[in-house]
Amino acid sequence: MTRSLAALCFFCWSLIAVASVEAPIKVSIFISKESAGLGQLENQVRLILENSSDSPRSVLIKLFNGDIDSRLVSEVAVSVAPRSRVNLEPKPFPGYRFANNVSFRFFSSFGVLTNSLPENKFRLPFPANIDVRVCQSSDGAITTHQKNLFAVDFCVREKTPVLAAKAGVVIAVVDTFTEGGFRSDLLDKANEIVVQHDDGLLTYYGHIYPNSARVKIGDRVQAGQEIALVGNVGYSSGPHLHFEVVQLSPLVLEYGGVNRAIRPNFVALDGEPISIKYLGVYNANGASGTPSVSARNLQPKVKSPNGGCERVKLDLYKRAQNCLRLGDIGAAIALLKKLIEEKGSNPDVYSLMASALVRAGLFSEAIVFFEKPGVVSECDLSVCRSYADSLDKVGRVDEAIEWYRRLLARTPTLSGETLSLARLLAKTSRQDEALQLLRSYDSERVKSGLRPLFSNEIQSLLSR
Numbered sequence: 001m002t003r004s005l006a007a008l009c010f011f012c013w014s015l016i017a018v019a020s021v022e023a024p025i026k027v028s029i030f031i032s033k034e035s036a037g038l039g040q041l042e043n044q045v046r047l048i049l050e051n052s053s054d055s056p057r058s059v060l061i062k063l064f065n066g067d068i069d070s071r072l073v074s075e076v077a078v079s080v081a082p083r084s085r086v087n088l089e090p091k092p093f094p095g096y097r098f099a100n101n102v103s104f105r106f107f108s109s110f111g112v113l114t115n116s117l118p119e120n121k122f123r124l125p126f127p128a129n130i131d132v133r134v135c136q137s138s139d140g141a142i143t144t145h146q147k148n149l150f151a152v153d154f155c156v157r158e159k160t161p162v163l164a165a166k167a168g169v170v171i172a173v174v175d176t177f178t179e180g181g182f183r184s185d186l187l188d189k190a191n192e193i194v195v196q197h198d199d200g201l202l203t204y205y206g207h208i209y210p211n212s213a214r215v216k217i218g219d220r221v222q223a224g225q226e227i228a229l230v231g232n233v234g235y236s237s238g239p240h241l242h243f244e245v246v247q248l249s250p251l252v253l254e255y256g257g258v259n260r261a262i263r264p265n266f267v268a269l270d271g272e273p274i275s276i277k278y279l280g281v282y283n284a285n286g287a288s289g290t291p292s293v294s295a296r297n298l299q300p301k302v303k304s305p306n307g308g309c310e311r312v313k314l315d316l317y318k319r320a321q322n323c324l325r326l327g328d329i330g331a332a333i334a335l336l337k338k339l340i341e342e343k344g345s346n347p348d349v350y351s352l353m354a355s356a357l358v359r360a361g362l363f364s365e366a367i368v369f370f371e372k373p374g375v376v377s378e379c380d381l382s383v384c385r386s387y388a389d390s391l392d393k394v395g396r397v398d399e400a401i402e403w404y405r406r407l408l409a410r411t412p413t414l415s416g417e418t419l420s421l422a423r424l425l426a427k428t429s430r431q432d433e434a435l436q437l438l439r440s441y442d443s444e445r446v447k448s449g450l451r452p453l454f455s456n457e458i459q460s461l462l463s464r
Contacts, residue, residue, distance in 0.1 A: 029046070029102065043102070046089055047088040049078065051085070055171040055172055060254055061077075061104050064105070066099065072093075074093060114201075124283065125203075126156065131283050132154040132155065134280050135278075144235070149419060153240050154241045174191050178210045201245055209233070212228045214226050317348070354367075400424055421434075
């Protein structure tokens with residue numbers, strides 16, 4: 001058998017799933033000539049993957065004859081243990097051969113690939129005596145989770161202990177960022193901890209307080225062990241914990257983590273299921289009952305450098321915006337009421353008041369302002385979405401359905417609104433319409449070369 005090396009090494013770096021941390025994966029590719037029988041030689045590709053980080057990493061490699069815009073002829077996905085290397089000999093797809101010039105594209109992330117059915121059960125990541133409010137989840141208004149619908153935001157006071165939701169090994173820790181706010185430059189600056197669990201699932205704990213990590217990469221943690229403190233770091237409007245459960249697959253790697261989160265199943269300390277709902281209040285023992293207005297806003301009143309958020313030297317409207325940004329909903333509502341009483345109002349003020357009332361869980365009051373002249377007649381996406389969600393919350397389901405249809409007529413690719421509309425249709429015994437909506441959405445994604453998004457939802461509807 002004859003072998004001749006015909007390619008050089010390529011050294012690649014990839015952006016990991018945790019924001020703003022880079023870890024090297026070196027990929028070397030070699031092409032050799034091997035006997036294919038009857039005196040013929042065929043090209044054989046050999047890949048060497050080296051993980052020089054302290055965390056396991058999964059890699060998807062796509063091989064092309066020619067440059068990366070040419071025909072895809074092979075792909076392989078593999079997990080590489082920390083500080084180790086893997087040798088691979090990928091085979092071309094049936095009917096294809098490797099050319100003399102083979103290029104590749106690769107995608108990488110923390111964690112281990114798994115095709116098994118994991119035990120998707122997690123305790124709430126907080127001490128048992130702490131009440132937390134669900135301030136963003138897939139059954140409510142989606143504001144920042146459009147790319148990961150099943151992530152959950154828990155609003156709770158800053159520096160509240162964050163506990164491991166399940167036993168596992170820490171594979172990523174970032175706690176050096178200090179700034180938070182609603183600015184695009186902070187999107188990749190959210191402190192995070194990632195834990196790999198024995199069943200293959202990953203949990204992400206985001207926006208943790210600066211320098212609060214109680215663990216390091218490689219540590220084994222038990223369920224209920226303190227790992228960090230709640231913060232307000234990165235792209236964030238107030239103190240909260242961003243929580244995700246992720247099952248890594250080649251598709252998740254290829255699409256850069258978009259829709260990586262799966263729906264988490266929470267259980268109380270006694271093992272009983274906890275069915276979390278948007279704006280519900282819970283602790284590790286289960287639901288905490290119907291929250292009062294004050295309990296719905298568990299975020300602290302963060303003070304600005306000039307004192308309280310309402311005391312900064314701005315006009316009333318901008319001071320109200322500042323309070324909303326810092327999570328002091330009560331102060332924002334008070335300022336907006338004062339503005340309306342003193343100077344009358346306009347659609348922008350009504351819209352901001354409606355948004356503040358929604359964040360306080362006062363949906364009936366919010367609708368009054370949504371329905372003021374000029375607010376929803378020409379509303380932007382976020383306002384119309386909040387209005388539709390508020391209509392649903394107060395039982396005006398048919399109107400909510402109509403508004404979600406308007407949103408999707410304007411922008412058909414909205415995944416969160418598609419899911420919300422499907423659920424409302426199913427709730428009103430229009431299951432066939434819900435199935436048609438979800439299947440149509442997934443069909444368009446497949447035509448565009450994307451993976452289906454609503455397979456689990458469709459299966460759930462069919463099993464009812």
